[in-house]
Amino acid sequence: MKHETWLFVICTVFLVLVTPAYWLITGDWTGTSALTMTTLLTLMVSLYLGVHAARMDPRPEDRKDGEIADGAGELGFFPPYSWWPLWCAMALGTVVFATAMAAWWLFIIGGVIGAVTLSGWIFEYYRGEHAH
Structure with a gap:
């Protein structure tokens, strides 16, 4: 470092x-x-x-005598793909739009959809084909 x-x-x-x-x-x-x-x-x-x-x-x-092979090994978990970020972004966009237009009914709808999509994104690796 x-x-x-x-x-x-x-x-x-x-x-x-x-x-x-x-x-x-x-x-x-x-x-x-x-x-x-x-x-x-x-x-x-x-x-x-x-x-x-x-x-x-x-x-x-960082070492002068370091080889490329010294850094080999598992680097971490990388998800294959996910649609949840798209739906979360759309829900956030709805909430922001509703705030700008002072449409509180739309804000509530966007908040509920956002809670559902965020839960789906958080728990997507607990069920389905990519479950751990």
């Missing part, structure tokens, strides 16, 4: 240099505040990755 740490450290240094320059050139409080918060965010991620990189054993891609 040392490469990732250095990537965020470089971003932090860049933002530390750019933020005062932006303030001196424009005098804009909004942009300066946003750049300051971004600087603090990249600093926080840099510190987190740096602490964890120091505590953990190097990964195969």
Whole structure:
């Protein structure tokens, strides 16, 4: 994780240099505040990755003598396909549209459909052909 740490450290240094320059050139409080918060965010991620990189054993891609075969093995579970995200997105779109139009009856319908589709997405691997 040392490469990732250095990537965020470089971003932090860049933002530390750019933020005062932006303030001196424009005098804009909004942009300066946003750049300051971004600087603090990249600093926080840099510190987190740096602490964890120091505590953990190097990964195969972090070692100089690492081979491609060292990283072999199970990487995780990847679902084959699912229609549930489409229906969840459509239910969310209905809820957002109903909120914008102040149609509370449509909001309730979208919320009920959203609860059903979200439950289907969560529990899709408990039944059917992809059950575990």
